[in-house]
Amino acid sequence: MAIPAWTRYFRRIGRGVRAKLLHLQVTFHGNDISRVTNFKKSNMNPxxxxxxxxxxxxxxxxxxxRLRNDGYDVFTIRIGGWFGTMNTRGVSDVAADILKKLESLRDRFKFGKVAVIGxxxxxxxxxxxxxxxxxxxxVHTLITLGSPHKGHRPASLLRFTPVGLLSKGIRQLRxxxxxxxxxxxxxxxxxxxTVSIGSENDQIVPVQQTEITLHKGMEHxxxxxxxxxxxxxxxxxxxIxxxxxxHLSVGEKARKSP
Incomplete structure (x- = not known):
């Protein structure tokens, strides 16, 4: 028997609500994390x-x-923002800070290039x-998840709101x-x-905005x-x-190939 359209609709709504509640639960659990990555180990897969x-x-x-269970050495970097946690600072400023910290970690612990998931x-x-x-x-691999590579159109409107005025990050996403x-x-x-993953059902960042414009010679x-x-x-x-x-595996193989 076919499932009625209204039933499918409410099921989709329910799945969306559950996913959002789960995201809020883990997000507002705090910015502190367990430091379990051993940067001194040999053969790191960072x-x-x-x-x-x-x-x-x-x-x-x-x-x-999930990544740790599959053998990856996962880490994050504190990047600040509102309340010291919310990543509201400018894209360029945060990128520079992360790069500085990454350079410091690699110089200190001598591990290889990393994969980045954003x-x-x-x-x-x-x-x-x-x-x-x-x-x-x-960096040998970059995987982006629902990222507005062509810019985020709502940011053009949000820049005139208190959120936009107070957040350089919003303004830089225009x-x-x-x-x-x-x-x-x-x-x-x-x-x-580089891999950009976008969903046709993403209501925050439309899939068209997640796609990187490709030209000849961009097979990577x-x-x-x-x-x-x-x-x-x-x-x-x-x-997902x-x-x-x-694609982490593909990126790792590409890095090791001559």
Whole structure:
């Protein structure tokens, strides 16, 4: 028997609410995390996670656990913002701070290049770091989840609100901002395997805005469209994790190939 349309509709609503509640639960659990990454171990397989606007490092709780279970050495970096946690600072400022910390960690512990996974604004921070600040020296793979590579149109309106006036990060996500234009006009280095994952059901960042404009010779960049997932689902859904894991493996193999 076919399921009535209204039943399917309310089921989708219910799944969306549950996903949002889970995201809020882990996000507002706090910015403090358990420091379990041993940077002194040999043969590290490091993955740096960068959260999106308004999120804390705890939003990665489920994704981090899955990555660790699969043998990755996961870490995050405190990047500040409102209340010292919410990643509301400018994209360029946060990218520079993360790069400085990453350089310091690699210099101290002598581990290899890292993979970067960024959710929403976090993916834009990661791309700006490897594209515009020379972070490609430290990164072999960049995976972005629901990140507005073409800019976020609502940010153009939000910049006139108290949130936009107080957050440089909002203003820099506008499609015509200097950050977005510079990032768009600067090629992603071929040494960085780059994957952008976007969902046709993402109600925060439309899938078209997540796609990186491709030209000839950009075989190291992949755009992936998925269906049925919302903006917070990137952090919790097993189907999306399977895609992340697959492309982490591809990036690692590309790094090791001559």
């Amino acid at each position: 993955v740096l996670l960068i959260q999106g606007f308004g999120s804390t490092r705890r939003c990665f709780h489920i994704l981090e656990k 959710h929403s604004k976090g993916g834009i921070i990661g791309r700006y770091m490897v594209t515009c600040l020379g972070g490609n020296k430290h 499609p015509k901002s200097k950050v977005i234009r510079r990032m768009r006009d600067t090629p992603i280095p071929k040494s960085v395997y 960049i992949v755009n992936i469209r998925i269906k049925g997932h919302r903006h917070t689902d990137y952090l919790v859904k097993q189907q 994790y399977n895609i992340i894991k697959e």
